[in-house]
Each structure stands twice: as C-alpha cells, then as structure tokens.
Amino acid sequence: MSGVPAAKRRRLSPPPQTDAADSLPTKSHKASFLANAAKWDLEQDYEQRPRKLKKEKENGRLPVKTVDGWEAPTVVPEAKNEEHSDSFLGSGDENAEEEGQEEVVEETPKVSLRQQIVEAKEELARIASLVNEDPEEHIGALKTLGALASSNNATVRKLTLMTQLAVYKDLIPGYRIRPLSEENMTDKVSKDVRKLRNFEQKLVSGYQAYVKDLGKLSKPSGPRSYSEQTASLASVAVTCACNLLLAVPHFNFRGDLFQIVIGKLSMRRVDKDFALCRETLEKLFEQDEDGNATLDAVTMLTKMMKAKDYHFDESVLNTFLHLRLLSELSIKASYNSVDKVEDEQYAGKKLKQKREFRTKKLRKQLKENKKIEKEMEQADAVVSHEERDRMQSETLKMVFVAYFRILKARSQKLMGAVLEGLAKYSHLINQNFFGDILEALRDIISTAELSAAAEVDDDEESEEDEDDDDDDELPERNITRESLLCVITAFALLQGQDVAKAASTLKLDLSFFITHLYRTLHAVSVNPDVELSAKSLHLPDPHAVEAQTPSTNKVNVQTTIVLLIRSLSSVLLPPTALRAVPPVRIAAFCKQLMTISLHLPEKSCTAMLGLLNQVTKAHGRKVNALWITEERRGDGVFDALKPEIEGSNPFAGTVWEGEILRRHYCPTIREAVVGIEKNVLEAK
Numbered sequence: 001m002s003g004v005p006a007a008k009r010r011r012l013s014p015p016p017q018t019d020a021a022d023s024l025p026t027k028s029h030k031a032s033f034l035a036n037a038a039k040w041d042l043e044q045d046y047e048q049r050p051r052k053l054k055k056e057k058e059n060g061r062l063p064v065k066t067v068d069g070w071e072a073p074t075v076v077p078e079a080k081n082e083e084h085s086d087s088f089l090g091s092g093d094e095n096a097e098e099e100g101q102e103e104v105v106e107e108t109p110k111v112s113l114r115q116q117i118v119e120a121k122e123e124l125a126r127i128a129s130l131v132n133e134d135p136e137e138h139i140g141a142l143k144t145l146g147a148l149a150s151s152n153n154a155t156v157r158k159l160t161l162m163t164q165l166a167v168y169k170d171l172i173p174g175y176r177i178r179p180l181s182e183e184n185m186t187d188k189v190s191k192d193v194r195k196l197r198n199f200e201q202k203l204v205s206g207y208q209a210y211v212k213d214l215g216k217l218s219k220p221s222g223p224r225s226y227s228e229q230t231a232s233l234a235s236v237a238v239t240c241a242c243n244l245l246l247a248v249p250h251f252n253f254r255g256d257l258f259q260i261v262i263g264k265l266s267m268r269r270v271d272k273d274f275a276l277c278r279e280t281l282e283k284l285f286e287q288d289e290d291g292n293a294t295l296d297a298v299t300m301l302t303k304m305m306k307a308k309d310y311h312f313d314e315s316v317l318n319t320f321l322h323l324r325l326l327s328e329l330s331i332k333a334s335y336n337s338v339d340k341v342e343d344e345q346y347a348g349k350k351l352k353q354k355r356e357f358r359t360k361k362l363r364k365q366l367k368e369n370k371k372i373e374k375e376m377e378q379a380d381a382v383v384s385h386e387e388r389d390r391m392q393s394e395t396l397k398m399v400f401v402a403y404f405r406i407l408k409a410r411s412q413k414l415m416g417a418v419l420e421g422l423a424k425y426s427h428l429i430n431q432n433f434f435g436d437i438l439e440a441l442r443d444i445i446s447t448a449e450l451s452a453a454a455e456v457d458d459d460e461e462s463e464e465d466e467d468d469d470d471d472d473e474l475p476e477r478n479i480t481r482e483s484l485l486c487v488i489t490a491f492a493l494l495q496g497q498d499v500a501k502a503a504s505t506l507k508l509d510l511s512f513f514i515t516h517l518y519r520t521l522h523a524v525s526v527n528p529d530v531e532l533s534a535k536s537l538h539l540p541d542p543h544a545v546e547a548q549t550p551s552t553n554k555v556n557v558q559t560t561i562v563l564l565i566r567s568l569s570s571v572l573l574p575p576t577a578l579r580a581v582p583p584v585r586i587a588a589f590c591k592q593l594m595t596i597s598l599h600l601p602e603k604s605c606t607a608m609l610g611l612l613n614q615v616t617k618a619h620g621r622k623v624n625a626l627w628i629t630e631e632r633r634g635d636g637v638f639d640a641l642k643p644e645i646e647g648s649n650p651f652a653g654t655v656w657e658g659e660i661l662r663r664h665y666c667p668t669i670r671e672a673v674v675g676i677e678k679n680v681l682e683a684k
Contacts, residue, residue, distance in 0.1 A: 113153060120148065120156040124163045135171055136199045142167070142206035149213060154229045158236045161217075164210050165240045172248045177204050179252075204252055211253045214241050218260050238264055238273045242280040249284060249293040258300050265316050266304050278315055285322040291391030294323065298395050302402045310411040317406075317417045320399050321424055325392040332430045396428060407440040415444070419485035423492035434493060441486040445516050448479040480524060484563040487513045491570035517567050518589065518645050525596035530560045530604055561604040565611055568593070572615050583622040587650040590615060590623050592640065594657040602666050609661075609672035616676050620683020626655045627680045 063070045127145060130138040145167065149160040177200045189197070217237035241260040261277045281297060288294045298320070305312065358366070399421075406418045422429070422437065429437070490513045524530060558566075572581065572589055593612055597605050616623060638653030661673045 113155075116153055117155050117159075120151070120153070120159060124148070124159060128163055128167055131167055132170065136195060139199050139202045139206075142202065146206065146209055146213070149210075154233060157233060161214070161236055161240055165243055168207055168210065168244070169247050171203055172207070172251050174250070176250060177201075177252060179204055207251075208253055211241075211244075211256045213237075215256060215260055219263070235273055238277065242276055245280055246283055246287070249288065254293060255296065255300075258297055262297075262300050262304050265301075266308055266312060268311070268313065270313055270315075274313070278319060281319045282322040285319065286324065288324065289388070291324070291388050291395060295391050295395045295398070298323075298398045302398050305402055306405065310406055310409050310414060314414055314417045317402070317414055317421065320402075320421060323392075323395065323399070325396055325428070326424065329389065329392045329396060329428060332428055396425075399425065400429070400433070404436065404440070407437075407444075410444070410447075415482055416485055419482075419489045423489045426489075426492040426495070429493060437493065438490060441490055442512060445483050445486050445513070448483045449516070451479055480520065480527065481560060481563060483516060483520060484560070484567050487517050487567040488563065488570060491567075491574075495570070495575055514571055514585070515643070515645060517571060518592065519643055521564075521592050521596055522640075524560060524564055525599040527560060531601055533559045561600070561607060565607055568611060572611075573618060581619065581622075583619075584646055584650065586615065586619050587623050587626055588645045588648050591626060591638070591650045591653060591655060594655050594661075595640065598657055598660060602669070605661075605664075606666070606668050606672065609669060609676065613672060613675050613679065616679040616683070620679050624680045624683050625651055626653070627658070627677060629654055 061072075063072045065071075124145075127138075127141045131141050142164075145160060145164050149157055149164065151157050151160070180197065180201060214237045217233050218241065219234070238260065241257050245254070245257050245261065261280060264273055264277045265281075267274065281301075284297065285294055301316070301319075305317075403418050403422055403425075406414050411418075490510055494510070568589065572586060574581065590612060593608055597608050597612075600608060636649050636652050638650060639648050642648040658673050658677065661669055664670055664673075
C-alpha cells in the first residue's frame with residue numbers, strides 16, 4: 001500500500017428533524033465546521049482571492065503636542081492618485097477630476113508684484129556674488145541672468161539688465177576675444193588652456209545675447225506698442241549701451257553698441273536718451289587714444305547722415321569738435337587724400353658720432369635689455385604713433401566728407417555748424433581742398449544776395465517748403481548769419497595754414513568776400529535782432545533737455561554782432577606776415593563803421609568802437625586823414641552806397657560821427673571815442 005492517505009468523503013447533512021429537536025442539528029453542524037476548518041488550505045485561498053493593493057506612505061513626521069496631548073500627524077494616502085492615474089481613459093469619476101484641478105491651482109500660487117521684485121533682487125544678488133567670487137567656476141550663471149531678463153515684470157527686467165551691465169563690466173578682459181570654431185575647440189591643449197577657452201567662449205556668447213537684447217529693447221516695435229513700460233525699458237537699454245561703450249570700447253560687438261547709440265541720435269526728437277548718447281560719443285572721442293573706436297563711430301555717423309538726407313539735429317554734427325585729432329594730429333587732409341609726412345633729410349656728410357667704450361659683458365647686457373623691452377612693448381600692446389596718426393587721418397577724411405556733402409546739399413539747419421566746424425579744422429585742411437570749399441562758400445553768398453534781392457519770392461517758397469516738409473523744428477533761414485559765417489570760414493582757412501608758406505605759395509583771392517562784407521554793413525546795423533543769436537529769439541525753456549544738460553561746445557550760438565566783429569577782425573587785422581591791407585580798404589571800412597555805430601545798441605556800439613580802437617592803433621598812419629581835415633587827400637565826393645570799396649572814395653570824407661558819439665549817454669562809448677582820436681593823433 002502507498003503512503004498517500006485515502007481521500008476523505010464528505011459527510012452529508014442530516015435530514016431535517018422535527019420541531020421538537022431543532023437545536024440538536026445546529027449544534028452538530030457548528031462542531032463539524034470547526035473540526036474541519038483546521039484542515040483547509042487558507043493561505044492558498046487568500047493568495048488567489050482578487051484584491052486591490054494599497055500602499056500607505058510611511059509617516060516620517062514627528063508627533064505634535066496639542067491640548068489633548070501628543071498626536072501623530074495624519075498622512076494623506078497616495079492611493080487616490082494611483083487609482084485615478086488612468087483618468088484619461090475615462091475610469092475616473094467627476095470628483096477625482098475636481099480634486100485634480102484644485103491640486104493644480106495649489107501648485108501655482110499667486111505672488112504679488114512686490115514679492116516678485118524682492119525675490120528677484122535676492123536672486124540677482126546671489127548670482128552676481130557667485131560670479132564675482134569665482135568667474136570661471138560660475139560662468140554658466142550668465143545664462144540664468146539672460147533667462148531672468150525675459151521676465152514679464154518690467155521692473156525685474158530693468159534690474160536684470162543693470163545687473164548684467166555690472167557683471168560684464170567686471171568680467172570683460174582688457175583684450176578682444178576671438179570666437180573659436182568647432183575644430184579649434186577640439187584641439188588638444190592643456191587643462192588650464194581648455195578651462196580659459198571655455199570661460200572666454202561662454203563670456204562672448206552671453207555678452208552677444210545681452211547686446212542683442214539691448215538692441216531689441218532700445219527699438220520699440222511700433223508706435224502702438226510704445227507705452228510707458230516700453231519707453232522705460234528702452235531708456236534703461238540705451239543707458240546700458242552707453243555705459244558699455246565708455247567702459248569696454250575695445251571688446252567684441254562694438255558695432256552693435258554703436259548702432260544703438262547712433263540710431264538714437266538719428267531721431268528728430270531730442271530727449272534725455274538723445275542727450276546721453278551725444279555725451280557718450282563726445283566722451284569717447286576725448287578718451288580714445290588709439291583712434292580705432294573713433295574711426296568706426298565717425299564712419300557710422302557719416303553713413304547715418306547720408307541715409308537721413310541730412311535731416312537730423314545740429315548737435316550731432318558738433319560732436320566732431322570733440323575729436324582728439326584737433327589738437328594731436330599734424331597731418332593735413334581733405335575728403336579724398338591725406339598728405340604724407342616729409343622726412344627731414346640732412347644735406348651733406350653725416351658726422352661720425354663719438355662712440356662710447358663698452359666692455360663685452362656690458363654690450364651683452366644692453367642687448368638683452370633691448371630684447372626684453374621689445375617683448376614688454378608687444379605684451380602691453382602699446383599703440384605706435386604711426387598707427388594712431390593713420391587712424392586719425394582716416395577719421396579726418398571722413399569728417400571732411402560729411403562737411404562737404406552738407407555744403408553741397410545746402411542744408412539750412414546745419415549750415416552754421418558746418419561753417420564753424422570748417423573754421424575749427426582750418427589748420428588741418430589740405431591746400432588742394434581750398435578751391436572746392438571757397439567755391440561752395442561763394443555759391444552760398446551768391447544765393448544769399450539773390451534771396452535778399454527777391455525777398456518776397458523767397459518768403460513764398462519758404463512757406464511752400466515748410467508745408468512740404470513735416471519738420472516743425474526747421475528754423476527760418478538767416479541769410480545774414482550764413483554770409484558772415486562764410487566770410488569767417490574763408491579767412492580762417494587762410495590763417496590756419498603755416499603763415500610763412502601761405503604768404504609765398506598760397507594765392508587766394510578773397511576780394512569777393514571782402515566786398516560782400518562791405519555791402520552788408522548797413523543792413524546789419526539796422527537789424528533789430530543784431531544782439532540776438534539764432535537760438536535766443538525767445539527765453540529758453542527751463543524744462544528742456546538742452547537747458548538741463550548744456551553742451552561744452554557752443555556752436556552756432558553767437559550773436560550777429562559778434563559774427564560781424566569776427567569778420568571785420570579777419571579783414572582789417574590779419575596776421576603779421578599777411579598784413580598787407582591797402583589804405584583805401586581800411587579807410588572805407590573805418591568810415592562805414594563809424595557811421596553804423598550811430599545806429600547800433602549800446603553794447604554793440606561799445607564792441608564796434610573797441611574794434612576801431614585796435615584798427616587805428618595798428619593802421620593809424622593810413623587812416624589819420626579821415627580825422628584831420630587839413631590833410632585831406634581825396635578829391636570828389638564820398639559815396640557810402642558804392643558796391644565797390646575802391647570806388648567809394650573814402651578819403652574825400654571826414655569822420656564827423658565822432659562828434660555825435662562824444663555826447664552819447666554811455667560813458668564807455670565817450671571814452672572809446674576819445675581813445676580812437678588819441679591813437680590817430682599819436683600816429684601822425
């Protein structure tokens with residue numbers, strides 16, 4: 001027989017009993033159930049039963065003490081999330097969806113704008129301190145700053161832009177970084193070189209993104225989007241660009257910064273950002289030693305002027321007067337050529353220099369010292385004088401290109417600034433350039449004379465031009481000022497050259513300008529605005545930007561009487577080597593000046609008599625016949641309205657105006673008349 005026990009047979013339930021014995025079968029059934037339960041396989045039955053597993057999260061929290069005692073914190077089970085994880089299949093109910101939505105709202109709580117600004121300040125301070133402590137280790141934080149700069153909060157964006165400005169000013173080295181290609185990045189180099197390359201390339205890429213962001217913010221997309229926030233962001237972007245230009249003009253992407261600044265200067269609206277950009281260029285021109293950044297700026301300025309058809313503010317052109325080449329450059333140039341420096345050659349045999357005795361050891365040491373000095377100059381990147389002169393010569397050529405184009409275009413708004421600029425640059429103008437400039441000045445004066453003859457027609461044409469042009473800031477054309485500036489510029493070109501060479505080589509006929517000046521004396525004397533400039537016909541606005549930030553160079557702001565005295569000084573009191581003024585010319589001008597002094601206001605009359613005092617002191621013998629009637633040398637009649645100076649016959653008249661000016665109410669004028677007569681008597 002086998003060891004396997006025989007299968008047990010199930011015992012059938014007993015048949016139903018009568019009512020009398022109801023309790024007995026129940027008792028026997030329970031006893032049999034308990035007797036057989038021990039033999040059942042309960043574990044297998046429990047394992048095969050279908051059920052849902054619920055994993056409760058471990059309670060890692062500490063108990064909390066309450067009024068009732070210590071209580072363990074309740075843990076929210078995660079089974080609900082697991083049960084409704086397939087809610088996209090439709091197995092979840094509506095209550096579960098509502099709970100999910102409530103949880104999403106709780107994950108993105110609303111933070112006030114003030115709290116966002118506070119948190120942004122803390123984050124920016126933390127990032128800036130990390131980058132400042134170890135730039136090479138935390139150079140990746142520049143991307144984080146770039147991400148913060150795209151915030152929806154305008155204040156946060158402004159703070160980020162200014163933080164980036166401070167960070168980049170500290171990180172940028174004193175040299176230009178060359179962007180490396182992928183092939184160069186894979187070259188085998190040392191660990192330190194690889195670390196430095198990684199730092200430089202990340203710095204350049206982050207700086208490039210920052211400059212591009214400044215360019216986008218400084219230019220609003222359109223007039224509709226130009227709100228207060230966009231205007232303030234644009235102002236901050238322009239401020240950052242200006243600071244970068246002054247702090248790191250040698251670094252990469254300088255052209256992009258120039259586009260931001262010059263793009264702001266091309267606008268007709270003069271505001272604080274415009275004044276800041278103009279002052280930035282002026283400081284850059286004054287501080288630039290090598291002249292490389294200055295050349296780029298002047299080139300872009302000339303292109304902008306031509307693209308705008310010379311419709312821009314006058315102060316932009318006056319930035320050329322801050323160039324260092326005005327005082328440093330000794331080479332003359334024009335708009336198409338630059339003179340070469342002539343080397344002084346010694347004619348004859350050179351004397352043999354006396355040689356100093358040096359030992360072999362001393363010669364060897366001097367040779368090593370020269371080699372070390374040469375290496376130090378290369379390491380310090382010292383700009384040679386030749387390279388600087390070349391840069392400044394190219395810059396000067398671009399300046400003359402801008403000036404000459406404006407002269408040809410006859411821009412009324414810029415004519416005064418151009419003429420005064422040419423007068424400032426007269427000592428740097430090539431003699432071959434004189435003919436073109438003088439021809440342009442003659443055309444301006446001829447146009448002024450024709451305009452004065454047909455004044456009514458010019459008024460109608462000017463009104464039509466104002467209707468056609470939408471520029472409300474275009475001033476009325478002052479023909480007298482333009483002609484006087486032309487005379488000043490013509491004589492400044494002659495006086496700006498070397499006097500010794502100018503007397504022998506230059507043969508310039510300036511009689512046209514002298515005759516025109518003589519014909520305009522009477523018209524200037526009866527001008528009621530003779531003591532006012534083109535910009536002072538009304539009181540200045542105290543809230544204007546120009547009143548708050550005055551310019552250091554005051555160009556085209558001199559009054560008409562000042563321009564007249566400057567012109568007369570150039571004609572009557574030339575330099576010593578060129579003081580060959582005919583007596584007829586001096587006498588004619590002195591007679592006319594004494595006549596117009598009767599019509600001038602007090603201050604203008606005082607200035608005019610002061611000029612006559614200098615003229616009589618220098619040319620007393622030539623003009624004393626006008627004051628002394630016994631020595632009259634002319635025959636005929638003096639004609640004050642004669643257009644030619646020589647045909648006016650000045651020695652046929654006398655200076656009788658002095659007797660009227662002796663009785664003037666101003667004591668300064670009375671003293672000036674006495675001084676003039678004293679000079680004439682002493683010259684006798």
